[in-house]
Amino acid sequence: MPNNTGKYTEDDPVKIDLKTICDYFYNEDLSTRQIQIRYWKRLKYYWNNFSQVFWSEQQGSYLINGRDNLNGEGTDDQSYYDRPVNVFKAFLETIIAALSVNIPAVSCTPDDADNPNDISTAKAGNKISELLYKHNNAIFLWLQALYIYSTEGLIACYSYVDEDKKYGTYEKRNYKDEDVTGYFCPSCKQQLDEEMVIQARMIKEQLNTKYDPDEEDAKLEEYEDDKPLRLNENELIEPMVCPECSVEIDGNLQQSTLAIPKLIGVTQHPKSRICMEMYGGLYVKIANYARKQADTPYLAWLFETHYVNVLEAYPDLWDKIERGSGFGSQVNDTIEQYARLNIQYRGTMPEDNVSVKTFCNEEALS
Ligand SMILES: [Zn+2]
Numbered sequence: 001m002p003n004n005t006g007k008y009t010e011d012d013p014v015k016i017d018l019k020t021i022c023d024y025f026y027n028e029d030l031s032t033r034q035i036q037i038r039y040w041k042r043l044k045y046y047w048n049n050f051s052q053v054f055w056s057e058q059q060g061s062y063l064i065n066g067r068d069n070l071n072g073e074g075t076d077d078q079s080y081y082d083r084p085v086n087v088f089k090a091f092l093e094t095i096i097a098a099l100s101v102n103i104p105a106v107s108c109t110p111d112d113a114d115n116p117n118d119i120s121t122a123k124a125g126n127k128i129s130e131l132l133y134k135h136n137n138a139i140f141l142w143l144q145a146l147y148i149y150s151t152e153g154l155i156a157c158y159s160y161v162d163e164d165k166k167y168g169t170y171e172k173r174n175y176k177d178e179d180v181t182g183y184f185c186p187s188c189k190q191q192l193d194e195e196m197v198i199q200a201r202m203i204k205e206q207l208n209t210k211y212d213p214d215e216e217d218a219k220l221e222e223y224e225d226d227k228p229l230r231l232n233e234n235e236l237i238e239p240m241v242c243p244e245c246s247v248e249i250d251g252n253l254q255q256s257t258l259a260i261p262k263l264i265g266v267t268q269h270p271k272s273r274i275c276m277e278m279y280g281g282l283y284v285k286i287a288n289y290a291r292k293q294a295d296t297p298y299l300a301w302l303f304e305t306h307y308v309n310v311l312e313a314y315p316d317l318w319d320k321i322e323r324g325s326g327f328g329s330q331v332n333d334t335i336e337q338y339a340r341l342n343i344q345y346r347g348t349m350p351e352d353n354v355s356v357k358t359f360c361n362e363e364a365l366s
Contacts (some may be wrong), residue, residue, distance in 0.1 A: 022359045025298040032288060034335050038062075040282055040340040043151040046088040048343045052079075060334030094152040095142065103133070103142045136276045144278045152280030158301065163272040163309060172269050175261035183253055190244035191260070197253050200240040204251030282340050299360050304353045306338055321354060 108125030
């Protein structure tokens with residue numbers, strides 16, 4: 001739901017209702033949220049070596065006093081004599097260093113240790129976690145989480161599946177069932193050469209003649225399953241067997257029609273990855289009364305970005321977003337927008353940014 005100028009018009013009543021719900025929760029406990037934001041933003045300034053900041057009620061943000069103010073406000077001779085030492089960052093960095101010696105390990109255990117499937121699943125889980133560590137640069141992510149914890153208190157991790165060719169591609173073989181008429185092995189359904197079946201039939205006929213009970217010598221040489229069959233002294237009969245499963249081919253095998261999957265082509269598909277992103281209280285709004293995750297009726301993910309990124313994600317908003325004006329002219333959430341602004345701006349504004357507010361409910365969180 002980009003753009004919070006209040007100019008959102010939509011004909012679809014469902015969209016209007018959804019907007020109403022989102023607005024309701026966005027405005028819930030607004031004054032508490034603004035106090036939190038002010039506090040977090042001040043800590044961000046402290047972390048970035050700006051210790052002389054003051055709150056401007058008029059701008060709805062902190063201003064930097066002294067020579068670090070790019071607009072030259074509050075600059076006097078005194079600021080050239082001040083040599084503030086950043087104790088805040090130094091102290092927290094020691095704690096972060098101590099807490100980041102080890103990244104919390106993921107250890108999967110089987111639900112039922114007697115079930116071999118559960119054990120394999122648990123082993124695979126451990127391997128997958130190692131892969132996720134590598135893909136997401138877990139060490140850096142953990143450090144970022146600790147930094148967010150030090151300056152904002154709330155840590156939120158957004159994990160999602162991203163499918164893209166930049167992760168590589170895999171081949172998918174596409175099959176289509178086709179009816180094929182021919183001889184099929186009764187055991188493994190492998191299609192058999194017609195030659196083999198003909199030969200099996202011939203062998204059967206030869207055996208029938210040889211062991212015909214009407215013949216005199218039939219009694220001398222009893223037919224036995226485990227003995228190699230012989231036509232005569234020198235000629236051994238090799239029974240025809242299925243090349244796939246080695247089952248003897250029956251000479252009475254008849255033609256049949258079977259649906260056989262045929263390879264119709266190979267297509268390239270992008271690989272997907274689980275991506276993780278860390279955010280703090282400035283970017284995520286949840287209910288302050290929630291005692292556990294399931295208690296919060298909503299979660300709002302708020303951020304500013306260039307309007308083209310919003311259009312890429314939400315093409316329907318093509319004619320609804322004001323562009324090229326900078327949110328300087330569209331500010332109506334002054335405190336929120338200034339608070340999330342990169343400290344590098346130091347009182348100036350980005351040119352083409354719009355605010356994005358996305359909401360999800362408790363069900364989507366679990
Ligand atoms: Zn077979």
